[in-house]
Amino acid sequence: MSTPCGSRRNFIKTAAVAGGALTLAGNAANATVDEMPSVTLGRTGQKVSRLGMGTSWTVQPSFVQAAILSGVGYIDSSETYENGNSESTLGAVLERTGKRKDVYLVTKNAGFRENGDPAVFEQRLNKSLERLKTDYVDAYFLHGIKGDQIPVLFDENVKNAFEKLRKAGKIRFAGLSCHDARLVDVVEAAAKCGWIDQIMIQYNFRTMNADDLRRAVDKASEANIGLVAMKTQGGSEPFANDAARKETRLTGLLEKGFSVPQAAIKAVLADERIQVVVSEMTNRDQLKENSAAVTNPLSPKEARLLEEHRAKTAHLYCQGCGHNCEPGTGGARVADVLRHLRYHEAYGKREQARELYQALPVLERTFNDQALYAAEAACPHGLPVAQLLKTAERLLS
Numbered sequence: 001m002s003t004p005c006g007s008r009r010n011f012i013k014t015a016a017v018a019g020g021a022l023t024l025a026g027n028a029a030n031a032t033v034d035e036m037p038s039v040t041l042g043r044t045g046q047k048v049s050r051l052g053m054g055t056s057w058t059v060q061p062s063f064v065q066a067a068i069l070s071g072v073g074y075i076d077s078s079e080t081y082e083n084g085n086s087e088s089t090l091g092a093v094l095e096r097t098g099k100r101k102d103v104y105l106v107t108k109n110a111g112f113r114e115n116g117d118p119a120v121f122e123q124r125l126n127k128s129l130e131r132l133k134t135d136y137v138d139a140y141f142l143h144g145i146k147g148d149q150i151p152v153l154f155d156e157n158v159k160n161a162f163e164k165l166r167k168a169g170k171i172r173f174a175g176l177s178c179h180d181a182r183l184v185d186v187v188e189a190a191a192k193c194g195w196i197d198q199i200m201i202q203y204n205f206r207t208m209n210a211d212d213l214r215r216a217v218d219k220a221s222e223a224n225i226g227l228v229a230m231k232t233q234g235g236s237e238p239f240a241n242d243a244a245r246k247e248t249r250l251t252g253l254l255e256k257g258f259s260v261p262q263a264a265i266k267a268v269l270a271d272e273r274i275q276v277v278v279s280e281m282t283n284r285d286q287l288k289e290n291s292a293a294v295t296n297p298l299s300p301k302e303a304r305l306l307e308e309h310r311a312k313t314a315h316l317y318c319q320g321c322g323h324n325c326e327p328g329t330g331g332a333r334v335a336d337v338l339r340h341l342r343y344h345e346a347y348g349k350r351e352q353a354r355e356l357y358q359a360l361p362v363l364e365r366t367f368n369d370q371a372l373y374a375a376e377a378a379c380p381h382g383l384p385v386a387q388l389l390k391t392a393e394r395l396l397s
C-alpha cells in the first residue's frame with residue numbers, strides 16, 4: 001500500500017465530504033468524533049483503522065464510499081458474502097473512487113472446507129480478485145475454520161499454497177476467521193502453526209472474560225498475531241421475544257442515554273490485545289455510532305452499566321460456547337443453529353438466516369427430545385435452549 005490506510009484523518013471533514021449526513025455532535029451515544037484512530041496490526045506491521053467494516057450483509061455502494069471517506073480503512077469480505085456480490089460492490093466502489101491503496105482489504109476462502117486440493121486457494125482467489133477489481137488483497141483468510149479443521153493449519157500443502165500466493169503478489173498476509181464452538185482451540189493452533197499473520201474471532205463483552213479464551217488470546221498476542229474482533233455487538237441484541245425486550249427495558253440503559261451496542265465495542269477495544277473491531281454497518285447512523293465508540297474509551301460508569309446489563313441478561317443470549325451443550329446431542333450444532341436464529345430474530349436477516357441454517361448438514365440441525373433437553377440442561381447460562389431450537393426449526397426450515 002503506498003498510502004498507509006490507518007493514517008489519522010480529520011473525521012469531521014471527510015464525513016462531510018462523504019455526504020454531509022454525519023453530524024457528530026450529540027448525546028452520549030453520539031459523542032463528537034475528531035479522528036479515526038489507527039493501530040499497528042500485529043506482525044503485519046500495517047497501520048489500519050481500529051474500526052473495520054464487515055460486508056456479510058448487503059452493502060450499498062454509497063455507504064461503502066461514505067465509510068471509506070470517513071476513515072474506515074479496514075474492510076472485510078468473503079467469496080461467500082451475498083454470493084460474491086459484496087466483493088463486486090467493493091470492487092466497483094474502490095475502482096470508481098481510486099481508494100484501493102487507502103484500504104486494507106481482506107477476503108476469505110470457504111472452498112477449503114469442501115475441497116482439500118490446495119489448488120482451490122489460487123483458483124478461488126483469482127475469482128475474488130476479479131470481483132474486487134484488484135490484483136492483490138492485503139490478507140487472505142481461511143473462512144470460518146472449525147475445530148475439526150485445525151489440521152489444515154499444520155498441513156504443509158496449505159501453508160505452501162498461501163506462500164505461493166504471497167510470492168506471486170496476490171496476497172500480502174495470511175489469516176483465518178472463526179466463531180466456532182472450539183474457538184479457543186483454533187486460536188491456540190493459529191498461535192502455534194507459525195504462518196498465520198492475523199485472525200478474526202468472535203469476541204464480545206459476554207465472552208471475552210472466559211479464562212480459557214483469555215489464555216488463548218494471550219498466546220496469539222505473544223506470537224504477535226494481528227487480532228481482529230468480530231460479532232462484538234453480538235451480545236447486545238436479545239432474541240426478539242417479549243421476555244428479552246422486558247429485560248432490556250429493565251436495565252434502564254436507554255433511558256440513561258447509554259447505547260449498549262456502542263459500549264460493547266468500547267469494552268472490546270479496552271482489551272489492548274485487540275487491534276481492530278469489524279462491525280457489520282449498513283447505514284450512516286451505525287457508522288456514526290461506531291466511529292464515536294472507537295474514539296471515546298469506555299468510561300467507568302459505562303463499564304459498570306454494561307456489566308450490570310450482562311449479568312441481568314445472560315440467560316437471553318447464546319454465547320456460542322457449544323463445547324458446553326453440544327456433547328450430548330449426537331453431533332448437532334446448537335451454537336450454529338442459535339446464531340442463525342439470532343440473524344433471523346434480532347437482526348431481521350431472514351433470508352440469509354434460512355440459507356445458512358439450511359446449508360448445515362441435516363444431522364447438525366436435527367434434535368430429538370433427548371438431545372433438546374440434554375443441551376438445555378448443559379447450558380451454564382440458563383437459556384431456554386429446547387424452546388429456542390424448536391423455534392429455529394419452525395422459522396428456518
Ligand code: SF4
Pocket residue numbers: 317318319320321322323324325326334335338378379380381382383385
Ligand atoms: S446454548 Fe448455552 S451452552 Fe450452548 S452455545 Fe448457547 S450459551 Fe453456550
